[in-house]
Amino acid sequence: MEKVIAIVGPTAVGKSALGINLAQKFNGEIISGDSMQIYRHLDIGTAKDSKEELKLVKHHLVDICNVDQRYTVKDFQKKAVSIIHELNMNNKPPFIVGGTGFYLNSLVQNLNLGGSASGNDDLRDSLLQLEKSGKLEKLQEILKSTDPKAYDSIDLSNSRRIIRAIEVYQTTGKSITQQSNGDKWADFYIIGLTDDREELYDRINQRVDKMADMGLIEEAKAVFDNRATIPQAKNGIGYKELFPYFEGVSDLNSCLDEIKKNSRHFAKRQLTYFRNQMDVDWYNISEVNDYQSVINQKITKFLGGKYDNLE
Template structure:
């Protein structure tokens, strides 16, 4: 069976750095499991690897879409599975690296993402009208009422996922979290990185400051100027929080603080999702200075098993 290693965990914990080292050691290639790194020209706010890092190891599913394009979980699942299959034939180790929980779950669990039977275009249009009118709070309350399980497990700040979860529940009467798994098609070893909360939060804050120094404001202004054309990307953490600054209704420091706060909340939700939804082998990067060596040994055992 195809062997795949996935590196998961909260934002800013060091997934990308570990992925690069493991890819170089095990003749691997990296498949991004991030829902924002697919977009061209959005580099800083999405925390893409540097151009040098992208050249050091082959990367897949990075810079594959214009920000105006719609990209779904099903798109990711299909593309990632094909890449993994091809890499396996070339005797290379596929390394899926990213923190978008539902993306990883769709791949690892081979989720049946449905079709016409759980779609209602007219309902979706109504929900999108609510969202476009600034009613994400209303969508959140709606989902919490009809599907509290999904409310706890999906990214409720992502209006597209809110709308999809409501649509599935209202159309089928079943939670989007209860989608059937398909047959097992690959053997996954899930490496989870975590850290003490205050240390992780400190790294998140530092990362945001570095992003601001490296051009985040200009990148966010580009998204702001095209926000009607970029329906998914315009709602990303790191961009939307700067809109009040561009509107002249908030100062820059306040907006950067909001990015830090939302990133910390997102990191907490990421950890909760991976811990509760997937079979992850967790490594606390502060508890063991040799965690990378241990991970490498466990990957060898996984590959030989």
């Protein structure tokens, strides 16, 4: 059974730093489990690791797409499985790091994501027309009435993911969250980081302020200027909230406050998803003394004798 270690948790909790630390210690490599870090030139708003950090450990599935390319959970699943196979063959433990729960769940549950469409062209055309018209809320309403389980678990800012979930349910009669192949293909140890609410919210607020200082506004302006051709990237938290500023209908501080608010809400959704959908070994970083040493011991036990090149 192949071994996979994943690090999950809400935004800004410290997943990336822990992932680099562990990959270095165990001679592993990192697979990004973030749906936005795949895009080139979207660095600040996606909280991508710095160039220096990316050099410390080999990272996969970062900067692999142009912003106008479509990238689906099925694409992630296919590429991640291939990388996991290769790393295990080379005695390198894979560390999946990221907060996109459905991406990770597609691997853990071995989800059968099926073909590219439902076979109902009229349905797909009508849904794509709503997307083209910018009617995200309408798509959300359709999903909520069609598949409440998916509505509670997938990224509701991603219109293509909503469309896919609606199609899957209309085709199979089952939620996209239940499309499991049933075969366990790998052994997963999932580490969850969390923090006290006030501490976490303070981390989020500080991160947004730091992003603004690093050039988030300029990066978001490039997204705004090309929003007609980048249906997925334009809906990312950290970008869409700044559009009113560029349109001259809101001031910058109000837009930054909106990013902070939406990031906090996103963090709550992430925690809910991971707690309800996966078997996670949780660590409150403000309460567990030397939690990294505890995690090191558990990973060593989890990997067992499979790898002969560990420290």
